[in-house]
Amino acid sequence: MERQSTxxxxxxxxxxxxxxxxxVIEEYLPxxxxxxxxxxxxxxxxxxxxIDREKMxxxxxxxxxxxxxxxxxxxxxxxxxxxxPQTVIVEIVRIDGRNNDREIATSKLxxxxxxxxxxxxxxxxxxxxxxxxxxxxxxxxASKTPIQLSTRRHDLGVVYxxxxxxxxxxxxxxNKLVCPKCGNVExxxxxxxxxxxxxxx
Ligand SMILES: [Zn+2]
Numbered sequence: 001m002e003r004q005s006t007x008x009x010x011x012x013x014x015x016x017x018x019x020x021x022x023x024v025i026e027e028y029l030p031x032x033x034x035x036x037x038x039x040x041x042x043x044x045x046x047x048x049x050x051i052d053r054e055k056m057x058x059x060x061x062x063x064x065x066x067x068x069x070x071x072x073x074x075x076x077x078x079x080x081x082x083x084x085p086q087t088v089i090v091e092i093v094r095i096d097g098r099n100n101d102r103e104i105a106t107s108k109l110x111x112x113x114x115x116x117x118x119x120x121x122x123x124x125x126x127x128x129x130x131x132x133x134x135x136x137x138x139x140x141x142a143s144k145t146p147i148q149l150s151t152r153r154h155d156l157g158v159v160y161x162x163x164x165x166x167x168x169x170x171x172x173x174x175n176k177l178v179c180p181k182c183g184n185v186e187x188x189x190x191x192x193x194x195x196x197x198x199x200x201x
Pocket of ligand 1: 179181183184
């Protein structure tokens with residue numbers, strides 16, 4: 001079958017829309033974001049054309065694949081990596097809810113200062129957080145480094161924690177956490193969503 005060659009093939013870096021003609025199957029193999037239709041290569045999503053000459057492959061890199069950055073007002077999920085007297089350091093691993101819980105590009109460090117943990121006076125940060133805890137927190141400032149978080153709302157705080165003695169997942173009992181394995185009792189700034197989120201961080 002002879003193919004018409006009136007339409008020009010896409011070049012590296014071209015911006016295309018779904019349905020745009022990119023070339024013919026004899027030129028390239030269809031990669032991500034490209035389908036073959038009657039021997040023609042057609043874009044299936046908006047984005048930028050990327051041609052791999054070694055693999056003889058053409059693909060459309062989605063522009064919306066650029067991972068989001070946490071913004072003020074976002075709720076984020078992160079892991080506690082350090083507990084200091086006045087601050088807890090959290091590694092943010094995803095933005096909760098926005099764009100279906102998308103992972104962020106590179107993990108971002110954030111801080112929860114003692115005044116942002118909960119309403120009222122806090123004596124010791126170690127009664128609120130421990131290293132390894134998974135927390136849900138609100139971004140109160142993304143312009144500073146590290147990003148500033150708050151866990152003051154009742155749905156914010158620790159959502160998953162391990163026993164600091166035997167590493168078994170702790171179970172909530174009222175306002176405390178109890179280890180089902182060794183009976184150890186610990187306290188945290190608990191979120192009302194403790195162990196109600198799917199945690200894969
Ligand atoms: Zn234990």
